[in-house]
Amino acid sequence: xxxxxxxxxxxxxxxxxxxxxxxxxxxxxxxxxxxxxxxxxxxxxxxxxxxxxxxxxxxxxxxxxxxxxxxxxxxxxxxxxxxxxxxxxxxxxxxxxxxxxxxxxxxxxxxxxxxxxxxxxxxxxxxxxxxxxxxxxxxxxxxxxxxxxxxxxxxxxx
Numbered sequence: 669x670x671x672x673x674x675x676x677x678x679x680x681x682x683x684x685x686x687x688x689x690x691x692x693x694x695x696x697x698x699x700x701x702x703x704x705x706x707x708x709x710x711x712x713x714x715x716x717x718x719x720x721x722x723x724x725x726x727x728x729x730x731x732x733x734x735x736x737x738x739x740x741x742x743x744x745x746x747x748x749x750x751x752x753x754x755x756x757x758x759x760x761x762x763x764x765x766x767x768x769x770x771x772x773x774x775x776x777x778x779x780x781x782x783x784x785x786x787x788x789x790x791x792x793x794x795x796x797x798x799x800x801x802x803x804x805x806x807x808x809x810x811x812x813x814x815x816x817x818x819x820x821x822x823x824x825x826x
Contacts, residue, residue, distance in 0.1 A: 688797040688810045694816045696824040698784045698791045702759035704823060705782055711737060714823045716748075717815040731756055735764045749782070760784055776801055793817070 711725040723738040735751040755763035769775045786814035800806040
């Protein structure tokens with residue numbers, strides 16, 4: 669991977685660098701894919717990279733509703749992705765703002781946008797996750813989302 673001079677990059681360049689973007693063609697109708705994104709039992713089946721185990725999910729599928737995924741890392745540590753749904757247009761679009769609070773009391777938000785378009789007999793999912801603080805976090809999520817999209821494809825194919 670090329671080195672990036674974060675200090676000299678302007679905000680627009682940083683926004684472009686510090687994002688995860690994935691396009692995935694799925695062999696399922698758009699409404700079925702949207703269900704997999706918003707029904708807690710289904711979210712728990714596809715969310716997360718291979719090294720994490722999802723203990724459960726909570727989704728209140730409405731604007732302002734919670735989107736919460738409980739996970740356990742390979743080191744046994746419990747953690748959660750805590751978010752709020754900021755946009756919901758079934759079966760086309762889901763936007764979630766995830767906020768993480770740090771030990772010093774500061775917090776940082778990232779925004780996950782999932783857009784679904786009909787493509788042939790299936791669905792094209794466009795995942796855009798923005799707002800990462802650094803390349804290390806971005807790279808970690810990039811790997812995690814790649815695994816999650818494969819798990820989602822497997823779930824929909826079953």
